[in-house]
Amino acid sequence: MYTNIGMPPGVPQHHPQPPMSSQPNLFGNAFNSSGSGLIRGGLGAYGEKILGSSSEYVQSNISRYFSDPQYYFQVNDHYVKNKLKVVLFPFLHRGHWTRITEPVGGRLSYKPPIYDINAPDLYIPLMAFGTYVVLAGISLGLRGKFSPEALNWLFIKGLVGWFMQTALLKVTLLSLGSGEAPLLDIIAYAGVLG
Template sequence: MAWQPPLPSQQVPLYDDLGGAKRPASGNPLGYGAGEDILRSGLGAYGEKLFGTSREYVQSNISRYFSGQNFQYYFQVNDQYVKNKLKVILFPFLHKGHWTRIAEQVAGGLTFRPPVFDINAPDLYIPLMAFGTFIVLSGIAFGLFGKGAHPHD
């Protein structure tokens, strides 16, 4: 049997009585929206599940990374570490050592050495000090050049 166009009674009108565009409930202007609705609801449910799972993961692990002993790990630095790390950041072509982190075997598995013992370990001291320096220098510059939030400017 050959394909036949739908009968006029089966077609969805594209214009209302006043000549304005008519939009079916499915959101598809041609009226073929059943598959689209199923796809949209399926993707919406998948996205909601994915977002909910990632939110639970972050909430369950945030205390593990940013509390007590684990948070102090990122601030275990000394003057020599800061000098060497800044040298590696500013002049990476002068770095003669390894580029991987040093792992140690412990009873529960592997652990990484803190920044004071490993130049490749991540730290929060340098970024925090850089941000603090930016705030102080910005305040000085705004104060010297008169660009503050004064209501009489």
């Protein structure tokens, strides 16, 4: 019939309010008054103008050098099997060696790797690099020379080698007058070559 507090059910309970601070607001109501909407609106529009134009600039320059990274990971088992056959046994490849294009938004775009065996992908180079690090670690372990520092050193040497191949390909393309290839394409091709 009674709750733990001792009040009968149905009787409204009074909850005491915490005392209000007796200190005055030093800044007044500058940000809480109706005039602050004007301040917020003006600053918001100005910030949007700055950030909007800068984000468009960054987007246009990044897309010129980097394309969408998801594009390079659109693969399936069938693609990986066929791509490994092309990489390991290129003389058995009976198809075409050019990439397949498709019109997108009034301009030509390349099909993703899942639909085009000749498209660059980052899945196979990254998996090959990871396999290299794991097998090198196993080799070090079998010889009794394994340590985290040695494995880290192999990882760094592999990354430096991949970077050097990428730089060499980029310099070669620039010297041939064709430096417009996206950087992720060059990184993918360097990973397959290494």
